Amino acid sequence: MIFINVDEKKISCEEGRTLLDVCLENGIYIPNLCHVKGMQTPPASCRMCMVAIDGEKKPAMACTTRVRENMTVMTDTPEIRHLQRTALRLLLSVHDIDCKNCSANKHCELQNLSRFLKVGLKAAPYATLLKETAIDRTHPCLDYYPNRCLLCGKCIHVCRQKNGQSVFTFARRGFKTVISTFGFDNPDVFCGECLACVEICPVGALVVRKDAVNSNQKEEDT
Amino acid sequence: MRVKNPKAVFQEIHDAAAGRRASVEKQAVPTVHLGMATCGIAAGALETKKAFEEAILERGIAAVVHPVGCNGHCYAEPVVVIDHPDSGFSPILYPNVSPGKAKMLVKLFLEEGDPRFEHILGATVENEMIPWVMEFSRFSKETRIVTRLCGQIDPESIDEYILKDGYASLARALEMEPADIRQEIKASGLRGRGGAGFPTGEKWELAAQADGGDKILICNADEGDPGAYMDRTILESNPHQVIEGMAICARAVGAEKGIVYVRAEYPLAVDIVGKAICQARETGLLGDCILGSALHFDIEVFQGSGAFVCGEETALIQSIEGARGMPVYRPPFPVESGLYGLPTVINNVKTLTTVPPIIEKGAEWFRGIGTPGSPGTTVFSVVGEVVHPGLVEISMGVTLRTLIFDICGGIPNQKKFKAVQIGGPSGGCLPEEFLDTPIDFDSLNEAGAMMGSGGMVVMDEDSCVVDVSRYFLDFTQNESCGKCTFCRIGTRHLLDILSRITKGEGSREDLSCLKDLSRAVSEGSLCGLGRTAPNPVMTSLKYFEDEYLAHVDHKKCPGTTCRDLTAFYIDLETCARGCDVCVGCCPVDAIFTTRTRKKGIDQQLCVKCGECKVVCPPEYDAVRRISPAEGVPVVERLDKE
Structure with a gap:
């Protein structure tokens, strides 16, 4: 057991764990989007969980920082909050902000973050840049909304955890990166039952297609 | 297996190479050394080579064409050095040798003994008749360690490298303890030439101490900066020095497997490195029991698919493993857990190429070059608005002014210097005030630019930052x-x-x-x-x-570059009556003739391609480009005079 100081609060924790896990368990919220509890190699891609660590010049990511004895951490400095707000605004600038018609309305991570960071749900000052494809329907029973997706990669992670191999993967690159099934022609994977990906999606980027569910239910009914 | 003395084994290899070379160079025939790296080929070296060969055959002269790598003088490509001992002249360097010039040189120089002074750039050795190239600052202010043999030897012949004392450092390193090699590199103060400047000796030490199975050595030749081509030139011109550096590193850190990660967009480099590895293996300089010692080390070439980010070491590893080339959070650093989780040393081409000279001449010698914080030399590819662009190797600490104005000849066309972009897309843009900044890792970082991998773009007053x-x-x-x-x-x-x-x-x-x-x-x-x-x-x-x-x-582009903020017009004062050159070249017929038989540009039609400015004869030089576009003088189609 070691002790660390987070926001002037003394916390005891096991050595070697990640700062993010420890803080979240102890009721200190650090914004995060791509982290799944217990992940061995965090992707560190959402860049939300920034913290200021005493003695370090640059902001550190809590998901990749291991706790050390007596480290002093600040989660709420103006600089950290500014960077987090910038990251959130960037994500909002490529997000189709249409909460009324979104399945994740009221349990959306972006809405939570915007409330927490006090950022309006709009792209300003950046221009809104949406992808051409609004819905990708290549999966047999899931609809993918590229303009809602944050590219956190959690769906890929859980699918791999549960099924050994992921149905999803990142496709294309740079600004055009999307999640894709690459046509979904793998007969060995039976998809559409566990829905772990839909459950873990922080926004409403993966949605069970309505007619698909209906047809499944019909089959079950008969 | 009995371990033999590496030096004795090397001596045998050296003697065998000398024997083979001697039989090739039996007669003292004139030799035409022709730069045949990618840059030379792009400038037409293949045609020049063909012209030389044809002309030599036609005239029945005993002469050979000897392909060499690139000597870094891009402005002079295709570069030819003619060594004609019987003529009484020292080897002479000719710039910009077109096929026509090649035929002329065969006839007049090789056959008749007239070197045609008007085409000469200089002689490559000191003599009394022709100015020595080292009298020019483009040559004399360079300090060549990494590129010392580039453009001097045939990259596809291991014998030529061995005869220039190549692989002698490896033989020496095999007699040293690995810890001593690391100590020597640490003492030399060599810093990674990939851009970040991490001390190479420390990296090797970390790798040597890392446990976790076989160690891997990767030579990072994934050069991707726009306008940077140092690594390509080295691989194409002197691949064996890279291989030698890798073998020494393998000995120092205990690696058995090496990978050259080179971009597939460098087909010639891939080809030449592949051949060089085969030759080294056949000669016993790679593979099992190198030079009779206990060192086992082999190299393979991995072709990168051209993603710039794969030059970043973690993304490079992902790419070799077959995953998406995306960087991964460090730590763990590759020296602890890299390719397939094994300790991996990743060094840039230039870093590894610097190693053999350090082993040969010692850390003390290396420290004598450059600055205390950044010893040694650095290779820059200087491009943009300079008179003599190309590859330049300078000792660290030389100022930007010396590099741009003395070595590269300054800005052409009496234009003024505006800025220099150092370090490619990751670097900074420095104005005139920084021209006296010494070029080394720390000074450039301080100025806001960075060493990067060595791309340098010089801009004149007509560029827009x-x-x-x-x-x-x-x-x-x-x-x-x-x-x-x-x-x-x-x-x-x-x-x-x-x-x-x-x-x-x-x-x-x-x-x-x-x-x-x-x-x-x-x-x-x-x-x-x-x-x-x-x-x-x-x-x-x-x-x-x-x-x-x-x-x-003000919607004004001070460098008159931004298309939407500039306009072209024709100065009626200098425009010549009756000259129609610009009319013919305009792709959109925007140029009309006024009643005074001078020319005007219809601003509505003009697409601002700038062709008219290019073709307007220099004696008139009547086409102007101004910014903001609103300031363009109105020229009536029916100009009354």
């Missing part, structure tokens, strides 16, 4: 892997804002947004690409804010 920033951002935005938020979305917004400004649609708010977002992207991004991508914007905003303001407030 906003446009240059936009160009580099366009590159990094395209090359972003898309993993982290700041780099994926942030660089795109930076690019959009810059594009707006160059179109004259920017506002003051855009400038503050640029500043704020640049800082956020550089602080928040995951890997080096994102962290350094805003550098061109940040430095140009810092040093050339007035240019940004001119674009935003």
